[in-house]
Amino acid sequence: MGKNILIVDDEPDMCWVVSQIIQSQGLNVVTAYTGEDACFKLSKGDFSVVFLDAKLPDMDGLDVARRIHAIVKERPLVVLVSGYHYRDDPIVRNAQEEGLICCFLAKPFSNEELIGILISLSC
Amino acid sequence: MSENPIKSSFQIQYEMLLNAIPSSVLMVDRKLQILSVNENFLIKSQRSKDTTVGRHLADVFPLVILQSTCIEESIRNVFNSSIAVKGQKMTYRAPGVPLRIYYYSILPIQSDQIILIMEDVTEQFRLSEEVRRVERHLASIVESASDIVLSTDIDGRVLTWNSAAEKLSGLKTQDVYGRYFFDFCDANQKQMVEQIFQRMKTSNAAHTTEFNLLTPSNSGTILISWVFSPMKDDYSKTVGTVVVGRDLAERLKLELQLRQSQKLTALGVMAGGIAHEIRNPLAICSSAAQFLQEDRIPDEFQKECAKKIQTNIQKASAIIENLLRFARSSLDTEMIEVDLISVLKETIDLVTNQAKVQKIKIHLSLQKSSVVVSGVPGLLQQVFMNIFLNAINAMPTGGVLSITVNSVEDRVIVRIIDTGVGIPAGELDKIFDPFHTSSPVGQGTGLGLSICYSIIRQHLGSIQAESRLGQGAAIIVTLPLL
Numbered sequence: 001m002g003k004n005i006l007i008v009d010d011e012p013d014m015c016w017v018v019s020q021i022i023q024s025q026g027l028n029v030v031t032a033y034t035g036e037d038a039c040f041k042l043s044k045g046d047f048s049v050v051f052l053d054a055k056l057p058d059m060d061g062l063d064v065a066r067r068i069h070a071i072v073k074e075r076p077l078v079v080l081v082s083g084y085h086y087r088d089d090p091i092v093r094n095a096q097e098e099g100l101i102c103c104f105l106a107k108p109f110s111n112e113e114l115i116g117i118l119i120s121l122s123c
Numbered sequence: 124m125s126e127n128p129i130k131s132s133f134q135i136q137y138e139m140l141l142n143a144i145p146s147s148v149l150m151v152d153r154k155l156q157i158l159s160v161n162e163n164f165l166i167k168s169q170r171s172k173d174t175t176v177g178r179h180l181a182d183v184f185p186l187v188i189l190q191s192t193c194i195e196e197s198i199r200n201v202f203n204s205s206i207a208v209k210g211q212k213m214t215y216r217a218p219g220v221p222l223r224i225y226y227y228s229i230l231p232i233q234s235d236q237i238i239l240i241m242e243d244v245t246e247q248f249r250l251s252e253e254v255r256r257v258e259r260h261l262a263s264i265v266e267s268a269s270d271i272v273l274s275t276d277i278d279g280r281v282l283t284w285n286s287a288a289e290k291l292s293g294l295k296t297q298d299v300y301g302r303y304f305f306d307f308c309d310a311n312q313k314q315m316v317e318q319i320f321q322r323m324k325t326s327n328a329a330h331t332t333e334f335n336l337l338t339p340s341n342s343g344t345i346l347i348s349w350v351f352s353p354m355k356d357d358y359s360k361t362v363g364t365v366v367v368g369r370d371l372a373e374r375l376k377l378e379l380q381l382r383q384s385q386k387l388t389a390l391g392v393m394a395g396g397i398a399h400e401i402r403n404p405l406a407i408c409s410s411a412a413q414f415l416q417e418d419r420i421p422d423e424f425q426k427e428c429a430k431k432i433q434t435n436i437q438k439a440s441a442i443i444e445n446l447l448r449f450a451r452s453s454l455d456t457e458m459i460e461v462d463l464i465s466v467l468k469e470t471i472d473l474v475t476n477q478a479k480v481q482k483i484k485i486h487l488s489l490q491k492s493s494v495v496v497s498g499v500p501g502l503l504q505q506v507f508m509n510i511f512l513n514a515i516n517a518m519p520t521g522g523v524l525s526i527t528v529n530s531v532e533d534r535v536i537v538r539i540i541d542t543g544v545g546i547p548a549g550e551l552d553k554i555f556d557p558f559h560t561s562s563p564v565g566q567g568t569g570l571g572l573s574i575c576y577s578i579i580r581q582h583l584g585s586i587q588a589e590s591r592l593g594q595g596a597a598i599i600v601t602l603p604l605l
Contacts, residue, residue: 011403013431017410055399055480083402084395084480107406111413 003048004028005123006076008038008064010057018051018081021114027123035059042068047076049121051105054082062091065100077121083107147225147241153202155180155195158236167243169220185217198229198237205231213241224248271336271347271368274354277361279304279320291347291370293340304366309335309344323353323364333371346371378577379456385570386505390450392512396476400442404435411435445473449504456499458582460605463494463503463535467526470507474515482521489528494535495605502578506586509571510539510598517543517596533604534584540597546590554588575600 005027007018015031022029030047032038035056042050042064050068054061065078078101085092087106095101103117138161141148147164149157160175168175168183175183180195189195197208208229215223225241232238265272271288275281281299289295292307299307305316312334319330329352335344347368354363411428414420448469471485478485496503514524522542529536546554555576572586579586583603590596 011407013407013435014403016431017407020414021410057479058482082399083406084399107402108409109406111410 003046003076004030006030006032006038006041006047006050008032008035008050008056008061009053009081010034011053014053018114021111022051022118025115025118025123027118035061035064038064039067039071042072042076045072045074049079049118049123050076051079051081052101054080054084062095062100065095069100077102079103079105079117079121081105081107081109144240146243147239149239149241150236151180151198151239152236155198157183164241167215167220167223168217188213188215188217192227194227194229194239198239201229201231201237202235207231271366271370273304273366273368275304275320275364275366277324277363279317279364282363288368291338291345291368292336293338307337309337319351320364323351324361326353329353336368346375381570382502382505382574382578385509385574386450389505389508389512389571390446392516393474393477396474396478396480397442397446399480400476401439404439407435408432408439441472442476445469449473449501449508458497458499460495461498461500461503463496463498463537463602464489464492464528466500466503467507467528467537470504470511471526473508474511477512477515478524481515481518483515483518484523486523486525487528488525490530491528494528494530496535496582496602497605498582498602503582506575506578506600507537507539509575510600513571513598514539514541514543514596517541517545522595530604534601535604537600537602538597539600540595542595545592545594546588546596547592551588551590555586 007015009015010033019029035058052061080101092104141161148161150159192213213225224245227241230238265285272285274283284296305313308316331350333348336347349368352365353361354365356362411431414428525540527538555572585601587599
């Protein structure tokens, strides 16, 4: 795909960890710490995948997904990264069915899990 | 002949006099023959003069009475000794005659006769029986009560002490009788109790209070809720004090359980925020640890991973520490010097996670860096936790939670203001009532603010609410400064 990957999380250490894993696969990353910043960066449309934290200080991860769904033409694949939801959480299932997100990655995760997602998204 | 009219005039006067006496009067000779009787006796015994005068005592009085009173024997003794017998009781039971009770006296007189005077006390006896029955009834009420009931003289010396008082204190009536009641109170409350007795001397109103009663058998004390009432005589003069006390142990136990269970409800509300905040550092640690397992990693990177693991473990641990402190602290009940600001900051730390996931900003504005009050830190934290969580719940789409602390004279005023949905005017005076809730069924117990109210009252403070629907709410907690 060749495009950048956006990491959205208000916790800098979390961004650092995810960046390290993605960069180890030879991919480029950009980070955003707020929902607003994420929407701004995504609106330019040059990201293939976004790793989106479920709870951001200014808005919910799913709200960010909903917004980009509405405004961005070339939509990135959205991976919801969350410590707030549980596995099989109906909120996550609904978001997947709605097409807002394509994957769910539960915190804490193994690095292989994250890499597996990257591969499945053919990054 | 000239003597007869005079004699009969005496006779008439004598009989008039005798008949005027409201008691039965009989003259009896040594042979126990009745020489004369008055009308009172004839009416009471339902006999005629003909069947009475000149008859033997045994023909007039029923046998059972003669046997039970031994009246014949008594009369003979009076004849022999010339010493009167006074105030003996006789129950007069005869066929067709209502039961009467008499007190009789046998008086020796000259001319070898005695007078038997029988005073009818049936009515008095019935009344005193009635009085005794009422007294017994009242006494059994006091004795059967599970509350302490005691009475003292005007200076506070114990006169009566019921069985509940004996049972709760372990002190018998003889241990306390005549001793000052305040000698059985906790040493540092003695003076206060002494003053209540002073006040009772001139007061007409009851006085309600709570203090500890000593239980010397286990060298401890029990907390009792007391009501002191002045005891008045028939002329409204204060003659003593009636003190009624109720053991608060059961109530305290229930209150403690209620506070604890309400706390668990609060923890449930925070679960989402806590999960998010603990899983974040866990995820960082987990990934960093996995990096460390890889081969040939640069030294610098290795150090960074280790540092991140340590920092994030500390972060997660701090969250758990706060939670544990909140969950367990209701077991402390001792009032100590507390810095209200630290309590507020710790409580804010606990709700920060929840506020964050709901997009709520928290502002704390302080006049001073420390404000000391007397209180139970755990309970004060529970109060602010409940208020904060209520405020957070009132702002489902985000907002601002402002907390201001101001000291005014001898009080500290904490205002907790939210920008949430507000409280409708009609609800405002009900929000501190137990089980009042605006949450949907199953989501709120309606106990949070009522528990705040009872805790703040225990700290001699006050709690109020101000709000307009749609314009947020303010809860104002006032506490006395130390």
